[in-house]
Amino acid sequence: MKIGATLADVDPMQIDCSVRFDGVGGLSDHISALKEMVVFPLLYPEVFERFKIQPPRGCLFYGPPGTGKTLVARALANECSQGERRIAFFMRKGADCLSKWAGESERQLRLLFDQAYQMRPSIIFFDEIDGLAPVRSSEQDQIHSSIVSTLLALMDGLDSRGEIVVIGATNRLDSIDPALRRPGRFDREFLFSLPNQEARKEIFKIHTRDWTPKPLDMFLEELAEKCVGYCGADIKSLCAEAALCALRRRYPQIYKSSEKLQIDVASIRITAKDFAMAMQKTVPASQRAVASPGRALSSVSKPLLENTLARILQALQRVFPHAEFALQKDQQPDSVNHVLRNDTVDSDEESPSIFEEKPTHKMPSREKEKFLSFSRNAYYQPTSCRPRFLLVGEPGYGQASHLAPAVIHALEKFPVYALDLPVLFVTATSPEETCAQLMREAQRTAPSIIYIPHIHLWWEAVGATLKATFTTLLHNIPAFAPVLLLATSDVCHADLPTETDGSIYFRQ
Structure with missing residues (x-):
């Protein structure tokens, strides 16, 4: 116990006790999800006991630096330690568990989980977890591989973890070992993007x-x-x-x-x-830290381009109907996520029972009727097939320098993934891997926007392998997925390369 106590910040004076959930702005969805994981099992244990389910016991925070990952963890620790209920909070940085002695790092991890188990319910927060559990590969040394294996076994091994919630924070999601990102370890992943x-x-x-x-x-x-x-x-x-x-x-x-x-x-x-x-x-x-292509029209260019921008946004709503919800000023914070929900979930009609019950004369036969219906309503859930939008103009007309950034600024509620040439060729990874990561992330965080400026130059500069990778990933996105492909070009639509026109199918 004495050794384990030295491995964690259990002293309340070491944590900023002034941070509460009301001191965190713009992250209401994340706070609600954390309450389901930590607070609700303590306040309403009868719900989880009746259905014999275990609440999520791990979550991963990722996003650019300064977006509130550590702040939310501190607020959670303070909220969970109010009144009669007390939750132990262990806050460790990824490098704090590392040691120069062989086996010492694994021993400190085991002691940390043992101490958290004895003081349960408890929360273990690993800040900058990419330094503790990097991707295991042949190039990685054996020490880090052993630490990652130990952490995996502690989070989901033969021994029960008990009432221990593990939270990890990082701004490099691709550097974390994929084995951690599954239910039972990190059940949920929260994206902390730049605030709108x-x-x-x-x-x-x-x-x-x-x-x-x-x-x-x-x-x-x-x-x-x-x-x-x-x-x-x-x-x-x-x-x-x-x-x-x-x-x-x-x-x-x-x-x-x-x-x-x-x-x-x-x-x-x-x-x-x-x-x-x-x-x-x-x-x-x-x-x-992170490049955002969105930018409002400047005071110099606004009198010249504001009418053109209004026409572009009006045409974009027909191609990408989700933009209409993002452009509404009086909408609720979760209205953008609301358009993705299914009518079956939001409907007030009583759904048929899915449990075995005694048949009655009043109960109609449901042999051929489906229990689950995922049909979309065109009014409540507008969508379109493969939304793509191209801004075309003569060189110097401002489609890439002013209009496209202004469109992204107007739709700043959606995450934007730029696939321009500097992003693909400046990173340490291969361009094909970078393209695949960005497009997978865009599909996972839909509704989202994939932005390619100067696509006529982009298509000429990339190699055949990257072209095939991009085309394949683009076709693998479901037809009605709310992922908008936004591009700009200095040549007219008819003069674009045949491969580009045939594989991307731009609407405007």
């Missing part, structure tokens, strides 16, 4: 709710619209930098004095100019 405009506004409200006076709601909405490509950590830093700009503007003399001066804190008022100055000093995540 509504999520950014909610994050701004969280970081400014203790300000006196509070910022106007209209100002926060305009600020969220301008902060495209900012992650949650960027927004927090932006608010802090704006406060420092206001301090610098109100009391510039404190920077020249080495002694503490008497200042009036109430006289420091943050203005819109302070936020504008802070935005010039802050480098967003879209320019630092």
Whole structure:
């Protein structure tokens, strides 16, 4: 017990106790799923006991840095330790379990799980798990392979794991061993993408709710619209930098004095100019960690292209009907996911019983009637066959530099996967592997967008193997899957290569 206690952060003072679920913005779906995994089995154990089911015991957080992966884990630990119920929280970084002695790393993992089992219910959070459990291959050394095997056995071995929830966080999903990504180990995977405009506004409200006076709601909405490509950590830093700009503007003399001066804190008022100055000093995540092709029309090009952009978005709604839900301003946060649900699930009609019951005279015969019906309703679930959209114009007309980024910015609720030449040929992996990973991820996180700028140059530059890989993966996507292929070209549709026109079937 003494050895195991030194392997985990069980002291509540070592965890930020001020973080709660109400301090996490734009991640309501993730929080609801975590409550199902951790909180509900403690509050409503009779539900799981009646159906003899075991709730999910593992989840994997992945996404760009600064999008709230570690913050959600800390908030979960604090929420689960309120009132009479207490849950032990073990927070470890991936490299903390590594040791230079052979077998010591595996021993520390076993001690950690033993300690968590004795203090159950408990949560084990592995931050940067890709450093602890990388992909096992022939090039990997034997030490890491042994650690990964030990972790797999501890998470789903012969011994029961008990009431232990394991959470892993990483920003390199492809570096994790695939054996961890299955039910029983990491049951669920949560994508922490860059927040959209509504999520950014909610994050701004969280970081400014203790300000006196509070910022106007209209100002926060305009600020969220301008902060495209900012992650949650960027927004927090932006608010802090704006406060420092206001301090610098109100009391510039404190920077020249080495002694503490008497200042009036109430006289420091943050203005819109302070936020504008802070935005010039802050480098967003879209320019630092993950490249986001979405960008709103600039003030210079907006008078010239806003009417063209409106026509493009109107035509895009016919090709990709899910765009209509993303463009609605007064929609609920989960309305985009709502269009993917089946009518059978959302219907209020009573479905037939699937259990063995005694037959009655009033019960009609159901020998030929199907229990499961996955038919789509064209009104509630609009869809189209293989949605593809091509922006064509003369060189210099702005289809790739202004219009396509503006379209992606308008549809920022959907994850975007760019397949441009720098993404394919700059990474360490082969272009074919990068293309396959991005297209599989786009299909898994649908509705989503695959973006290829300058497709006429793209098709000429890539090799025959990559062309065959891309075409095969594109045809393997189900016909009615909500995956939009968006591309731009400087040559007209008739002058595109025959292979491109015949294999991609662009609509516009």
